[in-house]
Amino acid sequence: MDFKEVIIITLILLIIGINIVYVSINTLRTILVIKGQRLFASVISVFEVGVYLFGLTIVLKNLDKPVNIIAYCIGYGAGVYIGSLIEQYLALGYVEFQIIVDSVEQDLPRLLREKGYGVTSWNGEGKDGLRLVLRVLAKRSNEKKLMKYLNEIAPNAFVISYEPKNFIGGFWTKNIRKF
Structure with missing residues (x-):
């Protein structure tokens, strides 16, 4: 595997990972708002939007490779799943x-x-x-x-x-x- 392939794979994994983190935080924030925990939801939304912008910037700079868009979508789906598991584990309310x-x-x-x-x-x-x-x-x-x-x-x-x-x-x- 040459250096260029390593960079591509790293970028794909980074996009997936960032989206997993972003959507997991998004899921938790949404649940916190529904449960009336507005202050805590507001605090974590600061991190949520930071992670989102970081990930989106990477994808937008690399739109020439459809695999990055696919990685973004996979990360989003995995983030919804992982976020719901985290919420279930926390069992708030x-x-x-x-x-x-x-x-x-x-x-x-x-x-x-x-x-x-x-x-x-x-x-x-x-x-x-x-x-x-x-x-x-x-x-x-x-x-x-x-x-x-x-x-x-x-x-x-x-x-x-x-x-x-x-x-x-x-x-x-x-x-x-x-x-």
């Missing part, structure tokens, strides 16, 4: 579960409270009679652990989860405001 079990006799609220989860429960009426309905708030980083625990203690429960954005009142808000 909270998740709320609605759990419905087929018997009001369940000891589920107490078991969940003993594990440190905030639980609100009430009786509901379903097609086949009374049901126990629970609302449980947890950190997203505990979502899989809670799902596994629910599967162990209430394997037939109907569970829906979603991400709440705003919190007012309740004992959880004291903990949330610290962060």
